[in-house]
Amino acid sequence: xxxxxxxxxAAATSSRTYDQECAYIEKMAEPCLFxxxxxxxxxxxxxxxxxxxxxxxSLVFDELRQHATSGSGGFLPAVxxxxxxxxxxxxVGYSAxxxxxxxxxxxxIGNVAAFDMDDPLAVVSPGGVGFDxxxxxxxxxxxxxxxxxxxxxxxxxxxxxxxIPVGVGSRGVIPTTQKSLEAALEMGVDWSLxxxxxxxxxxxxxxxxxxxxxDATKVSVRAKKRGVPQLGTLGAGNHYCEVQVVxxxxxxxxxxxxxxxxxxxxxxxxxxxxxxxxxQVATDALVSMExxxxxxxxxxxxxxLACARIASKEGQDYLAAMAAAANYAWVNRQSMxxxxxxxxxxxxxxxxxxxxxxxxxxVSHNVAKIETHMVDGxxxxxxxxxxxxxxxxxxxxxxxxxxxxFTGQPVLIGxxxxxxxxxxxxxxxxxxxxxxxxxxxxxxxxxxxxxRRALDYEQVLAKLNDKGIAIRVASPKLVTEEAPESYxxxxxxxxxxxxxGISRKALRLRPIAVIK
Numbered sequence: 001x002x003x004x005x006x007x008x009x010a011a012a013t014s015s016r017t018y019d020q021e022c023a024y025i026e027k028m029a030e031p032c033l034f035x036x037x038x039x040x041x042x043x044x045x046x047x048x049x050x051x052x053x054x055x056x057x058s059l060v061f062d063e064l065r066q067h068a069t070s071g072s073g074g075f076l077p078a079v080x081x082x083x084x085x086x087x088x089x090x091x092v093g094y095s096a097x098x099x100x101x102x103x104x105x106x107x108x109i110g111n112v113a114a115f116d117m118d119d120p121l122a123v124v125s126p127g128g129v130g131f132d133x134x135x136x137x138x139x140x141x142x143x144x145x146x147x148x149x150x151x152x153x154x155x156x157x158x159x160x161x162x163x164i165p166v167g168v169g170s171r172g173v174i175p176t177t178q179k180s181l182e183a184a185l186e187m188g189v190d191w192s193l194x195x196x197x198x199x200x201x202x203x204x205x206x207x208x209x210x211x212x213x214x215d216a217t218k219v220s221v222r223a224k225k226r227g228v229p230q231l232g233t234l235g236a237g238n239h240y241c242e243v244q245v246v247x248x249x250x251x252x253x254x255x256x257x258x259x260x261x262x263x264x265x266x267x268x269x270x271x272x273x274x275x276x277x278x279x280q281v282a283t284d285a286l287v288s289m290e291x292x293x294x295x296x297x298x299x300x301x302x303x304x305l306a307c308a309r310i311a312s313k314e315g316q317d318y319l320a321a322m323a324a325a326a327n328y329a330w331v332n333r334q335s336m337x338x339x340x341x342x343x344x345x346x347x348x349x350x351x352x353x354x355x356x357x358x359x360x361x362x363v364s365h366n367v368a369k370i371e372t373h374m375v376d377g378x379x380x381x382x383x384x385x386x387x388x389x390x391x392x393x394x395x396x397x398x399x400x401x402x403x404x405x406f407t408g409q410p411v412l413i414g415x416x417x418x419x420x421x422x423x424x425x426x427x428x429x430x431x432x433x434x435x436x437x438x439x440x441x442x443x444x445x446x447x448x449x450x451x452r453r454a455l456d457y458e459q460v461l462a463k464l465n466d467k468g469i470a471i472r473v474a475s476p477k478l479v480t481e482e483a484p485e486s487y488x489x490x491x492x493x494x495x496x497x498x499x500x501g502i503s504r505k506a507l508r509l510r511p512i513a514v515i516k
Contacts, residue, residue: 018068022061025079031499032099041083041301048082050097053496056488059445063103075103076302082108084301090115090122090310092375092382096434098389099496100443100488104130106304109388109444112437117310117370117381123298124315125307126285126322128385129368133281133322134329135239135273136364136390137412138205139423140337141259142344143356144266146245150468150512156243156347157470157513163343164241164336165233166516167474172232174335181228185216188327192334202334204401205362206391209330211323211369218321219277220284227277227328232335234272234515236474238441238482240414241340242269243513244421250505254407254425258360260507267509268340268357269421270333271414273366278325285318310383319368326367333362360423361410365390365440373435384435392426392438392503411503414441415490417471417482417514418464422494423507430502438503439494442487455480470513478516 024040027033036048052060063077075081078101085107086095092114101110106127115122149156165172174197176184184191189209192198203209216224234241246265249255260267274281292308292315293300300306308314337359341352348355368385375382393400393409400409411424419442430436457479464471473479480486497503 016068018065021064021068032496033500036079036083036086041080041087043087043299043301044083045088046086046091046094048079048086048095048097050079050082050101051099051496051500051502053099053492053499055492056099056496059488060101075105078103078108078110081106081302082111084305085111085113085128087299087301088113088115088123088125088305088307089298090119092116092380093435096437098437098439099493100388100439100441102443102445104387106302106306107385107387110439111387112385112389112435114373114382114384114435115310117383120309120311122310122383123307124310124318124368124383125305125385126282126289126318127305128387129282129322130366130387131279131282132273132366133278134326134364135366136271136329136333136362137414138270138333138337138362139360139410139412140268140270140340140357141360142266142268144348145264146266146512147264149243149266152347153243153470153513157472157515159343159347160241160243160340160513160515161472163339164515166236168236170233170235170474171229172335173339174232176228176231178224178228181224181231182216184231184331185219185324185327186214188214188330189334192331197338198334199358202337202359204403205359206364209334209362211326213320214323214327215320216324218317219281219324223277223280223284226280227275230275230277231328231332232339233275233332234336235275236478236516239272239516240417241336241515242421242511244269244509244511246507247420247510248508250507251407251425254506257403257407258410258423259356259358267360269412269414269509270336270340272329272333272336274325274329275332277328281321281325285321288314289318322368326364329364330362361412363390363410363412371436374432382435384437386437388440388443389437390440391436392424392430393436394426394428394431397426397431410506411438413439413490413494415511416442416484416487417516418467418469418511419484419490421509421511422490422505423509424494424497424503425506427501427504434502438497442490442493444486445488455483455485464514469511471516472514473516482516
């Protein structure tokens with residue numbers, strides 16, 4: 001059934017009642033962990049797993065109930081998508097999903113899946129990365145405290161809004177030509193350093209801000225045309241820049257390593273991705289891989305899982321283009337770091353260096369990477385897909401910067417407009433149980449259309465004002481689409497990850513200014 005689509009994949013199980021569907025889902029002894037047994041959808045190679053606590057559980061099961069009683073009318077329920085991913089060739093361990101999971105294109109958002117690089121049948125799937133390739137978050141510290149900015153938060157929000165291009169179709173202020181773009185696609189943050197938009201210390205991040213397998217020649221002309229004017233732009237949707245206060249320190253040693261000295265310190269949180277370039281890379285790959293599915297004889301439950309053998313030309317071309325798009329995303333966040341530093345320097349009459357505006361960390365949550373993990377007691381080279389899930393490596397992992405060898409990798413978890421964000425740390429248990437992965441944010445509870453229908457943007461703005469949060473937005477509809485009510489409770493998501501032991505808390509951050 002290579003082209004049957006979501007409806008076709010569901011046909012064999014569509015006659016089951018909700019209770020019959022639930023018989024395939026079992027709560028495990030470990031905290032917050034559920035497994036999806038083989039048979040939940042046809043042709044599962046491994047089981048599925050997902051993490052939710054009692055507060056989040058109903059959202060997952062209500063989605064399944066709706067599908068079982070009246071059909072989905074859109075994407076399949078997240079649990080069905082998790083199970084469908086478990087049918088893909090070459091998958092090892094299990095198809096896992098984090099507590100912020102919800103339905104997405106092909107893979108659920110929050111899905112993690114690893115494929116054996118030494119298995120000639122193993123596949124790579126653009127649906128397991130997402131359209132916003134390299135989307136991720138960056139945290140920048142300052143030596144300012146809440147008392148220094150609280151009376152200037154409106155002015156600060158406006159200054160940042162003036163410096164950072166935001167909204168759909170926004171154009172960057174970083175001078176970019178086709179030639180310089182191609183260099184940025186291959187060099188990542190090294191390009192930013194060469195051009196004067198980065199400090200050498202800014203490279204102490206995931207992959208040092210550069211995926212070496214990137215090949216700009218594998219990125220289409222159309223994708224490059226979309227990328228040239230958008231470098232250094234925030235974009236729209238759930239992307240944002242927030243000025244935040246360190247609200248609580250859970251691990252003083254880790255906080256000190258990050259340069260966070262005390263509660264009340266001011267940090268800046270950037271969430272953005274590869275803009276139109278990454279979207280076009282994903283679109284181009286899906287067209288190519290739909291043909292590859294037929295050519296390579298790959299069986300799919302859902303055509304949105306279009307994929308290709310990792311070793312095939314289609315697979316290798318996608319991985320090279322995906323790496324280039326991920327590099328673009330890092331350069332994009334680096335360019336906005338340059339703009340944020342300039343905005344703070346202008347407003348506070350200082351310099352970024354004197355304000356100690358160093359990058360704490362930067363990590364993607366939409367990417368596929370080749371990593372070594374222990375499987376059945378043996379080290380295996382795996383292609384780990386993380387879509388709406390964050391890499392979370394433990395202490396002493398060789399890919400971590402020296403500064404974080406004893407703490408574990410900082411994991412940056414964005415909240416929603418007006419709610420907390422978190423810095424978590426990777427754990428050994430997470431490395432073993434989830435291929436070194438954890439959540440990426442709150443995860444949507446309402447679709448954007450439902451949010452616009454259910455919420456009034458003036459009321460949302462009034463609530464933010466009551467919390468003392470200054471806000472600047474490019475479009476009023478973003479206020480309702482991205483309101484806290486549209487998302488799961490980020491505190492519950494993070495608590496689930498901590499209870500399951502797949503990451504642990506380091507810092508809790510509270511917003512005082514939001515730019516979207």
